[in-house]
Amino acid sequence: MKVKTTMEFEPVSPVRAYERIVEQIEQAVLTGRLRPGERLPGERDLMARFGVSRSTIREALRVLQAGGVIRSRPGDPRGPEVLAASPASLEKSLDRLARAETLGLAELVQFRMVLEGSAYRLAAELRAEDDLSEMRAALEAMASSLDDYESFSRADVEFHDVVARAGRNSLIVVCGKVVRGVVLDLISGKLEHAADRLALMQASVAHHREVLRAVEDGDGPLAARLARRALYDYYAEYVRAGERVVLEHLLD
Numbered sequence: 001m002k003v004k005t006t007m008e009f010e011p012v013s014p015v016r017a018y019e020r021i022v023e024q025i026e027q028a029v030l031t032g033r034l035r036p037g038e039r040l041p042g043e044r045d046l047m048a049r050f051g052v053s054r055s056t057i058r059e060a061l062r063v064l065q066a067g068g069v070i071r072s073r074p075g076d077p078r079g080p081e082v083l084a085a086s087p088a089s090l091e092k093s094l095d096r097l098a099r100a101e102t103l104g105l106a107e108l109v110q111f112r113m114v115l116e117g118s119a120y121r122l123a124a125e126l127r128a129e130d131d132l133s134e135m136r137a138a139l140e141a142m143a144s145s146l147d148d149y150e151s152f153s154r155a156d157v158e159f160h161d162v163v164a165r166a167g168r169n170s171l172i173v174v175c176g177k178v179v180r181g182v183v184l185d186l187i188s189g190k191l192e193h194a195a196d197r198l199a200l201m202q203a204s205v206a207h208h209r210e211v212l213r214a215v216e217d218g219d220g221p222l223a224a225r226l227a228r229r230a231l232y233d234y235y236a237e238y239v240r241a242g243e244r245v246v247l248e249h250l251l252d
Contacts (some may be wrong), residue, residue, distance in 0.1 A: 016056075018056045018059040018063065021056070021057070022060050022064055025040070025064060026064070026067075035082065036084035039078050039079040040079045040080045040081075040082070042079045043057050068085075068092060069082070099182055104243070105183070106240065106243035106247065108182060109236075110246045112176075113227070113232065113247060113250045115172065115176050115179060116163075116176065116231060117225075117228045119164045119172050120163055120214075120215070120223035121220035121221065122169065122172070123163045123166035123167050123215050124215045124220040125220045126167055131162060131165070131166035132215070135159060135162050135163065135212055135215065138162060139205070141158070142155040146202065161173070207226065225252050232247050232250070
């Protein structure tokens with residue numbers, strides 16, 4: 001006697017033709033067969049090459065343009081232009097990924113701890129005198145803005161941006177900016193509406209002074225530990241208790 005399974009399945013959607021076109025063109029760009037500044041064929045030519053309708057071609061071009069792969073102008077006889085990879089297009093893609101419902105706050109905070117720990121370590125080891133000057137200026141702007149939350153926040157962001165740039169890695173700069181923005185959007189209002197806001201701001205200034213000293217001394221491991229600990233102390237309470245272990249593993 002055969003036993004029927006009780007497992008439930010969900011219907012699957014077939015891959016749409018425009019998605020295959022997007023995949024092929026993206027692959028051609030990634031492998032260098034299509035280079036920045038080159039032009040794709042016009043719509044009619046693309047229809048013939050892929051064997052699809054005009055609406056399918058236009059949907060594929062719309063997706064490619066939204067992803068920053070091409071620039072397409074309706075009626076342009078020269079065809080869509082292939083764009084060079086840029087921090088802006090990467091930032092847009094990362095932002096969509098980071099805001100996806102499949103990513104939880106614990107993962108985002110964990111990634112930020114990993115990322116900023118690495119950024120601070122690199123900054124301590126690679127910083128130039130100009131970087132230190134900018135860090136000091138941002139820190140002093142924080143310290144002098146304890147009565148102005150908006151100015152304090154701008155100076156705080158600038159400090160983190162300078163540290164990221166000091167590591168000489170553009171991917172860290174872009175990823176750090178995106179993840180920081182998403183996490184702050186998810187956990188909005190902690191500092192702005194806190195009853196002890198001044199004490200929190202003063203503690204933040206003290207933490208940044210410690211970080212600056214570690215960077216000035218070239219102590220990468222210490223700078224990394226300070227970055228991870230500060231993020232944990234600030235965000236852990238918003239992460240579910242059962243998920244905090246993924247953050248705790250990053251603490252020394």
